[in-house]
Amino acid sequence: MFVTNSRIPATRPIDNSGTSAGMRERYVRNSKHDRSANRSSEWFARLSVSATALGLRYRQSLLALLITLFMLVAPGTADAVRTPAGTSIDNVASANFNIGPSAPVSMPSNQVSIITVELRTPSTIEFLNYVPFATPDEEIVPVAVTGHSPSGSDTGSFVPLPVPLPFGSTVPFDLSGPLTLNPTNIYHIGEPVFLRTNDLDQNQDTLLAETIVVTVSSAETGDSEVLLLTETGPNTGTFTGYIPSTRDAANTDNGMLSLVEDGTLTASYRDRDDGSDVSTNAALVDPFGIVFDSITGQPVNGATVTLTDMATGLPATVLGDDGVSSYPASVISGQDTTDSSGRSYDPPEGGFRFPLIAPGTYRLDITPPVDYIAPSTVPTADIQSLPGAPFAIAPGSRGEVFVINPGPAVNIDIPVDPVRTGLWVQKEANKNQAAAGDFIAYRIRVDNFNTIDVAVDVGLTDALPLGFNYEPGSTMINGVAAADPTISADGHTLTYTLGDLPPLGNVDISYVA
Structure with a gap:
């Protein structure tokens, strides 16, 4: 970009309308030196005006440069094809002007160069399948006739696949309009496998529906098919296609993907201009519960x-x-x-x-x-x-x-x-340490882990630590006050009668000592 930071000051014309005759006479009698000075001032004035025009021309050149750049990068212009990455866009402004009676002068600016680069975008790939009616996940998806590579090469040549059939139908899909498709990760053998890839940097021509190459394969059958997917429309960056599936023996690159029950279907895509951009996805084929x-x-x-x-x-x-x-x-x-x-x-x-x-x-x-x-x-x-x-x-x-x-x-x-059998007993106290005279609250939980049988006549025996005595009236069972346990003669053993415990049942006992 060419910018002028200052402008040569223009000399204003001399206005003599307000001078006296004598003064005008004295002005006429200027010496030759004065006349030369006047001619210099006139020349300087012309130069000033030309310099002003020069600034205008520079601004016009700058505007032309910006318009040129806009035409190169703006979408929807007459030439919608992208300029290839690495292209140098060079621009030189030129100012043309006159200085006095001499020949016109042309003054070029420095060259401004812009190198174009490709903006890379990450890709995704997903599986879709056909649904004949509206669902919460349903999408309306354009799908064009898909090509496959009989040679298995991702450079082709590609031949069109037949329009697929809905599972159980003898009437092919109508690809003149979009299809109702759902994202999926499960397929039934015999239904067509639909694919969708998003990769915005492959939208290189905004006026044309372009193509990309995707590979689908089955590890169980060893079958692999190379497909040519088509953009869903000009300037979308989304590409769709399909491949019919079969349970017939694998025949690689025949345009039919051979699958087996409880198998896995894999789709992979690599950006042809960016080897680091790789997308894969997998789907189950007739999985067993x-x-x-x-x-x-x-x-x-x-x-x-x-x-x-x-x-x-x-x-x-x-x-x-x-x-x-x-x-x-x-x-x-x-x-x-x-x-x-x-x-x-x-x-x-x-x-x-x-x-x-x-x-x-x-x-x-x-x-x-x-x-x-x-x-x-x-x-x-x-x-x-x-x-x-x-x-x-x-x-x-x-x-x-x-x-x-x-x-x-x-x-x-x-x-x-x-089915878990037997009873499980857990005991805990509300304190880890206690001094003489402190009360300790104990909690005991009994679980019947048998998932089928009742635990009959369950009894619980608990031994108190040396020096501890049961606090009468402190027993609670499942949060409700209950009778005191049977206490041994020495006061150290407590016995509770809990009755029957149902399968996966439990009982919670607490007391103070």
């Missing part, structure tokens, strides 16, 4: 899990993965299940699954092995700190009614509590 120990986190085999249709109160109608074969509404955790077509479903330890059910309201009824009880009473926060966490604790995990909507799959794990 798990019945597990709420204390150890270990899977529990042998639990009977029944899916009940709340509309009828009867076992639900369940179909196998093919959408046709019938499937049992009651399964045993950790054991194989076979549908009516003879297809076998092999769950992991503690696993269970109901492949396809109609939208509706359901409940999971569970009969655990004899050494467990359900529903669990262990807080979810404690469960999520166990080995194997996080667990899918959701409505249905503890016998609650839950809703199945069309679209996204649902994953539910079931915690069960181990």
Whole structure:
């Protein structure tokens, strides 16, 4: 930028209108030296005016420079394509002026250079699936025909994938308008996998819907597909696409992603201009629910899990993965299940699954092995700190009614509590130290940790420290005044009769000595 800090002062013209004739005559009779001085003043005045014009021209040059820079960087201008990073934008201002009768003078400024840089933005990638109706998480998402690379190279060439089908339908999606999609992390084999990547620095042409490359893969099948995602519109920086899924044997780079039950689907994206910008995400494929120990986190085999249709109160109608074969509404955790077509479903330890059910309201009824009880009473926060966490604790995990909507799959794990046997006694005092004559308040808690059986005729015997005597009338049981205990002859042993304790019941005794 060229700036003038000062301006040459202009010489004002001489106004003789107020002078006398004599004075004017004397002025006419100026010597040759005076006339030369006058010519110098005239020249100086011209120079001053030219210098003023020079300042104006500099300001005009500066304005032209700013306009040029604005046209280079402003969005929505006629040339919306970005100037490549590393480009030097050079500008030199020039001032043209006259000094007296001599030839015009041109005075260039110093050169001002600006080097363009690329502003990097972090990327994200996520999975979406189709929902045919409105949900709280539903989004209206434009999706263009997606390309895939038959060579597996991220440089292409890319060929268009067929427009996918909604699961269970023979009519392809209409991509001329946006689709209703939900973020998800669970897929059913056979439904299309939709992807969305946000990377604002790949929005390099504000007038064009651009493309990026994403890779999706399955570790279990070894299949991998390289996809070309398209921007959802000019100047959005959001890119979407899809890949059909199948249970057929893996055939890498064929435009179909081969998956298996209880598998994992991975999507990855690397910014082609910034190798440090990498985004990945993972989704589950037909995950099995798990019945597990709420204390150890270990899977529990042998639990009977029944899916009940709340509309009828009867076992639900369940179909196998093919959408046709019938499937049992009651399964045993950790054991194989076979549908009516003879297809076998092999769950992991503690696993269970109901492949396809109609939208509706359901409940999971569970009969655990004899050494467990359900529903669990262990807080979810404690469960999520166990080995194997996080667990899918959701409505249905503890016998609650839950809703199945069309679209996204649902994953539910079931915690069960181990049956704990025996009584547990704890004693505490209100002081750590006492002097002679002090009173000490004692509290004793008795717990029945058996989750099934009643503890019958529970009695408590407590021995007082040497030198202590029970204070008559001080006993309280569960916060209510109670009869004094039976006291031994030496006064040191107290015996309470507590009666029966129910499963997981407890009693609280306090007294003063």
